[in-house]
Amino acid sequence: MDGLFSITAWEKVWTYRSTFLLGLYNTSRMALFALILSLVLGIIFGLMATSGKKYLEVISRVYVEVIQNTPLILQLCFLYYALAFSGKSLGIVVTGIISLGIYHGAYMAEVVRAGIGAIPKGQFEAAESQGFNYVEKMYFIILPQSIKIILPPMVNQIVNLIKNTSCLYIIGGADLISLTYSFVTGATTGGAYAPAYLVSGLLFFIVCFPLSTLASIWENSLKKRELKTAEAVKTISEGVVTK
């Protein structure tokens, strides 16, 4: 009755379908808030990393390296249990959002840093020589150019973030994976392992696949456009097109 091809197992999953949808809803909601936090952190630390101010760069570097070189589960447990034992528990959902936000913020920061770093130095100098201050320079001239470079890898990070909500399982979060686990081990619902995890996986796939497809289409069209521009410039400089 537990197997992939057991009708009763599938029926059980169907009866308790609201559990899976609740899990998906919780996962999406947490992912959304974590995404907002990670974007804010990513932009702040990415800008710090490209500010040219040594101390800001060091702070940004330390954040990125510490977060990227320790496991997410460890950060999650640390935040959850450290806060729990100090008597100020924020609750599983908030803890999850904060840990995921901080974790992916470090990756977002790297994406932003790379995007800004790809803009030629001359663009910064032209903006400064016109008298734009830092905010104006970034807003009018640098970020509109880096956004195209930043977006595809950023969407990939969003996909990772959604998948990483599964780590909340370790602190008993209400995310899709946690609820799936409760379902298959529950006293009344237990047993339907294979169908349950298949459905859970399918739900992740339905959300993540369109996003990562979008990212790769985006990336390819960007490369194509760059190639076109490069060719156009080459053609002009070779004097094939004469005006």
Add this chain to the structure above:
Amino acid sequence: MSELRGSDTFFLSYTLGYAKRGEIMIKMQNVNKFFGDLHVLKDVNLEVAEGEKLVIIGPSGSGKSTAVRCMNFLEMPTSGNVFINGEELTSKNKTKLVRETTSMVFQQFNLYPHMTVLKNLTLAPMKLHHKSKKEAEELAYHYLDIVGLREKAHVYPTTLSGGQQQRIAIARALCAQTKIILFDEPTSALDPETIQEVLDVMIRLAKENITMVVVTHEMGFARQVADRIVFMADGQIIEEGVPEHFFTNPENDRVKQFLGKIIR
């Protein structure tokens, strides 16, 4: 004024209302610049008068570009002072002073590739000088006419040739209507056949009361437009004078050597 060609009257509005030639616009006082251990500028003292056309020449790596970049704090001097229009340039007032007094034309043009030519020209006037869109566009077309590229207003810079891009960059600098324009090797990245079109625009500009500081290797241009030529080598100014003196009987051996190589 009667001898001005029609096209030159464009410039009159530009120059009216400015003080007469002779006031010191740029002053560098004991400026030193280090890049790590490299001593790029060695105690440079230089004054540029209002309306003066100063051309800086010298071998590569002599500090010419750095000197010009110190005039708007794209490079900050390691020691020494820079005065613009009587006010000392500091990192604090840089943005304000640069906005009001200097524009820069770069070797690599540095037009903004994500904007059309017209947007490139109107961005600073609209966002920094608080002009209306209409005023800014009128200004932009005015200077596009001067550089002869009105028909390119709605294209993106990457579709233009190097010479055209540089003329647009000059128009962009003019749109700021500053008293000083700094040129950092404006023709060095150009194909030989497009150099002249850029130089022609600069020669026309030089007839106006704008203060121009030009780093260049174009000796013909230097001879034609410079009020004064400064020769730099190893981070120092080793000779300066009017073009006549400079090209006919330079005193310094280093200058003679350089001119001997470059003028055939």
